[in-house]
Amino acid sequence: xxxxxxxxxxxxxxxxxxxxxxxxxxxxxxxxxxxxxxxxxxxxxxxxxxxxxxxxxxxxxxxxxxxxxxxxxxxxxxxxxxxxxxxxxxxxxxxxxxxxxxxxxxxxxxxxxxx
Amino acid sequence: xxxxxxxxxxxxxxxxxxxxxxxxxxxxxxxxxxxxxxxxxxxxxxxxxxxxxxxxxxxxxxxxxxxxxxxxxxxxxxxxxxxxxxxxxxxxxxxxxxxxxxxxxxxxxxx
Numbered sequence: 699x700x701x702x703x704x705x706x707x708x709x710x711x712x713x714x715x716x717x718x719x720x721x722x723x724x725x726x727x728x729x730x731x732x733x734x735x736x737x738x739x740x741x742x743x744x745x746x747x748x749x750x751x752x753x754x755x756x757x758x759x760x761x762x763x764x765x766x767x768x769x770x771x772x773x774x775x776x777x778x779x780x781x782x783x784x785x786x787x788x789x790x791x792x793x794x795x796x797x798x799x800x801x802x803x804x805x806x807x808x809x810x811x812x813x
Numbered sequence: 814x815x816x817x818x819x820x821x822x823x824x825x826x827x828x829x830x831x832x833x834x835x836x837x838x839x840x841x842x843x844x845x846x847x848x849x850x851x852x853x854x855x856x857x858x859x860x861x862x863x864x865x866x867x868x869x870x871x872x873x874x875x876x877x878x879x880x881x882x883x884x885x886x887x888x889x890x891x892x893x894x895x896x897x898x899x900x901x902x903x904x905x906x907x908x909x910x911x912x913x914x915x916x917x918x919x920x921x922x923x924x
Contacts, residue, residue, distance in 0.1 A: 731911070738822075740901065740914040741856070756911065788855060800845045800905045802912060804855040 701725045702805035704789050710811045717776040719808050721789030729792045730772040731802065732756075732764060734785040741788065747772055748794065779812040786810075815840045815906050819915035826892055827923050834887040834918045836902030846885050847912070848876055849901040856901055859887075892922045 702723045711717055721730065732744040743756030745764040753764055761783060765773045776783055786809050790802040816839040826832055838846065845863045849856035860869040862878035862885060869876050873890045889896055899919050903912040 733914075738916055740817075740916040741903075741912070742914070743911050746911055786854075800847060800912070801858055801861055802847075803858065807854045 702789060702791055702803055704787075704805040704808050706808060707806065708809045710813065711779055712813050713778075713780055715779050715812075717779050717810065719774045719776075719787055719789075719810070721772045721774070721805055723770050723789075723791045723803075723805075725791055725793070725803060726769075727791035727793040727803070728769060729794055730766065731790040731792075732762075732772065732774045733788045733790065734758070734783075735788060735807075736785050744774065744787075776810075776812075779810075781812045784810060784812045815904060815913040817902055817904055817913050817915035819900075819902050819918050821918060822916070823919040823921070825921045825923065828893055830892050830922075831888065831890045832892060832920060834889075834900050834902075834920070835884065836887070836915055837882075837884040838902075838904045838913075838915075839883065840904045840906065840913070843880070843883075844905055846878055847903045847905075848885070848887050849903065851899040851901055851917070852897075859900075889920075892920075894922050894924055896920060897922045 705720045731746045733741040747753045747766045763775045788807050789805040792802045818837050820835045847861045848859040860876045867878040876887045878885045899917040901917045902915040
């Protein structure tokens, strides 16, 4: 089984709809991240969480919110989706207890299309 | 603001060729630089380079960190079609280990 899973894998929705993307991990990592990827722009950080009670905005948090329901679960919500939120979304995890904590492990991604 | 720039944007080679991908960075309090390979979906981790580990090698892939030039290269020798992917370079920021990614280099290896 995959260590980092994301649901759904693909989603098409309409402008104004509320969407939730979910991420679960079995790696036991304490840190979790949400990124979006757009062609030519690489990966950009939306939100990150260093533990269940610690949530921080990333580079492009406007229009998004998150919830860390448990150490293993980190959800990303689009309260009112708009077309320029069409992108590939990745969840990632890392472990602060490792000697070098910078390595992040990515989920398979969710392709979101907002019409 | 942390910044990572990769070049070239894309590259087309034939099997057996050797390629060099470049990554330059500007970051406060450099700790490490990471290389990822992204094929169809999720990036997969390749290497992490630090001040104490400036050169890494795995099979046909190798990477070197040049702290003086604030850059890194990723070399792939004897390329194969399976090497076709987007290669991403990233550096963690000062606050925690948020990663700033470069835009990636798209490599296509033709038979």
